[in-house]
Amino acid sequence: GDSVTQMEGPVTLSEEAFLTINCTYTATGYPSLFWYVQYPGEGLQLLLKATKADDKGSNKGFEATYRKETTSFHLEKGSVQVSDSAVYFCALRSNSGGSNYKLTFGKGTLLTVNP
Amino acid sequence: SQTIHQWPATLVQPVGSPLSLECTVEGTSNPNLYWYRQAAGRGLQLLFYSVGIGQISSEVPQNLSASRPQDRQFILSSKKLLLSDSGFYLCAWRVQGGYEQYFGPGTRLTVT
Numbered sequence: 001g002d003s004v005t006q007m008e009g010p011v012t013l014s015e016e017a018f019l020t021i022n023c024t025y026t027a028t029g030y031p032s033l034f035w036y037v038q039y040p041g042e043g044l045q046l047l048l049k050a051t052k053a054d055d056k057g058s059n060k061g062f063e064a065t066y067r068k069e070t071t072s073f074h075l076e077k078g079s080v081q082v083s084d085s086a087v088y089f090c091a092l093r094s095n096s097g098g099s100n101y102k103l104t105f106g107k108g109t110l111l112t113v114n115p
Numbered sequence: 116s117q118t119i120h121q122w123p124a125t126l127v128q129p130v131g132s133p134l135s136l137e138c139t140v141e142g143t144s145n146p147n148l149y150w151y152r153q154a155a156g157r158g159l160q161l162l163f164y165s166v167g168i169g170q171i172s173s174e175v176p177q178n179l180s181a182s183r184p185q186d187r188q189f190i191l192s193s194k195k196l197l198l199s200d201s202g203f204y205l206c207a208w209r210v211q212g213g214y215e216q217y218f219g220p221g222t223r224l225t226v227t
Contacts, residue, residue, distance in 0.1 A: 034215060043221045101147060102164060103161075105158070
C-alpha cells in the first residue's frame, strides 16, 4: 500500500538557519504530493503541493520538488523564522484506482525555531 | 469562500459517556468529508470518509461511528467512550475529484 516516511525530529534551529525536512514515499503510479503545516492547537493547513514529476511547489518561502526518480518531496526553506515553529506533515494522494479519495500522511516533524 | 467549522473546540468526558462531535462546511456543495484522529503525538489516522449524504466508509474498526445527515454536515459519535478515544479530532473536506483536503480547527477530546 501507499506510505510516506519523513524525518520525525524534533528539529531545532536558530532563526535564519536553512531548513530541510526529508520526505520519501511509496506509491503505485503517479501520486500527488503535499506538505501540510500544523501550528500549536490548530488544524492542518495546506502549505504547498505538486501534482506531477519535477513540479516545484512553493509558498511562504518554503519549497519542495517532486522527484520521481528518488521518490522524494523534501521541504526546504532558506531562512526560517520563529513563526515557522510548527509540525510539518508530508502527504500523498494516490491517483490510481479506489484510493484517490484519501491522503496518506507521514508521522509529522516538529520544528522549533529559536530567536 | 469555503469555511469549515468544528464544535466543540474542547471536551472532557468520563469513560462510558456518549460522544457527538459536529463538523459543517460552508461555501461548497457535495464535498467529500473526512474524520481524522491525532492521538498522543502528531500522526494522523483516517477514521471515516463520506462521498455523499448517508454514505459512510470506515477505515478503522472501533467504537466510533459517523453520520452525514445533510450535505455539508458530518457527525462523529460514540455510545460509550474509552480512555483510548482521547485525542485531537480533525474534520476535513475536499471538492469531489479535487487534489487537496482542507482541515477544520479540530476538537480536543479528553476522556477521564
